[in-house]
Amino acid sequence: MYEHCFELLPGVVRAKLIAPSTALSGFFGESTWPIGIIELELELVDDDNKELIRSTTVEFVVVRSYSKYYALLGSTTLQKLAAIPSTVHGLIKFLTPFGIATIRSEMQDASSNTDIFAWKEEDMTGVPREIAEHKLNANLSLMHVGQKKLGMTPERSEWLKAEVEKLVKANILREVRYQMWVANPVLVKKPDGSWRICVDFTDINKACPKDNYPLPEID
Template sequence: MYEHCFRLLPELLLSQLIAPSTALHGFSGESTWQVGIIELELELVDEDNKEMVRSTIVEYSVVRSYSRYNALLGHTTLQMLGAIPSIVHGLVKFPTPLGIAAISSESLDTIYSAVELTDETTKFKLRDILTTNIDVFARTKVDMTGVPREIVEHKLSANPSITPVRQKKRGLAHAWSEWLKVEVDKLVKANILREVRYQTWVANTLLVKTSDGSSQMCVDFTDINKA
């Protein structure tokens, strides 16, 4: 199980993480130290009837590594389920009390573009490009983390002679303040933000109305942009 998925579990389950005793070794010889080990119940649910068809206890190794997946099931778990996977067909079949069940890989049925395309050929070409490269797009906040620094790293080239600016706190209505706390908490859990005790630059958060009428959290980086 990848750490970004583990951090989304309820606090009660997070506390059940056991400290690791060994490292994990890949096929190419690389090693990574586990965040921990946790036992969870794996439930397979029929989406049509909303009924559980199989369940089993799985021991997950929680690792800190980039992946667009939440978790990977190893041979031991597949064997426990009596599952037979087919990579060619993107399909896994396994027995249940109600008969043989199948899990198929999902495809993206709908893609929205900011540009209104009138030519049908162009639409199909765009759809092909996006579906073929769907793994490079971030769908949630969690998907935006974990890119290795050797691939891409950002740096602010601020003028060191400019004194850091600490903006005065701006008051917000209670409802908006609570909403912002929730949004910030999501970013912290996704490891996009982290708490800093001794700040240098301080910028206020803002609420910006989007075209669809919803609100989006932004940060007023006016001062640091000037630097």
């Protein structure tokens, strides 16, 4: 349960909050302590006749984080409700004494953040240099390496040319004349059969000094 939802609860209900006993771990291993844990009765009511169709006790972990949602139901709660969720259709179905009940979400709200994703090359406008800029720290005293051109089948060559033209048109790549470093593109097949463009940066990696401590200690 998100904090903004917890604050909407009556004071006598919020008083049931207990201290957490363990931290929460994120997808990338980061840890954060929740505000607390609260046990509430979750009731599902029919909007038409205001009749209670299902209820169960749920232990919510209250977290301080921004979200458009009020709370997230975990697999344990869904099992208690014998519910089947579908993120594609934005709904949950479960059996009741009156038949199959359906909870529908606001699909417009759920998809309102689609504009932050790049769906085609033209959408990737780049990050302003005053915010972030990456530069290779290559040792310029070393001899520049120009890899010999690797041959490709006509099919791969045409596909690669079309993809590069898309990136050039979107101002992601630009043509450079009189190149000092030359690296071959390598096509790697994805599980779905399409291609992924990679680049063989072996030679320029050798010219870049190594960072012996790229990350803090794991502790």
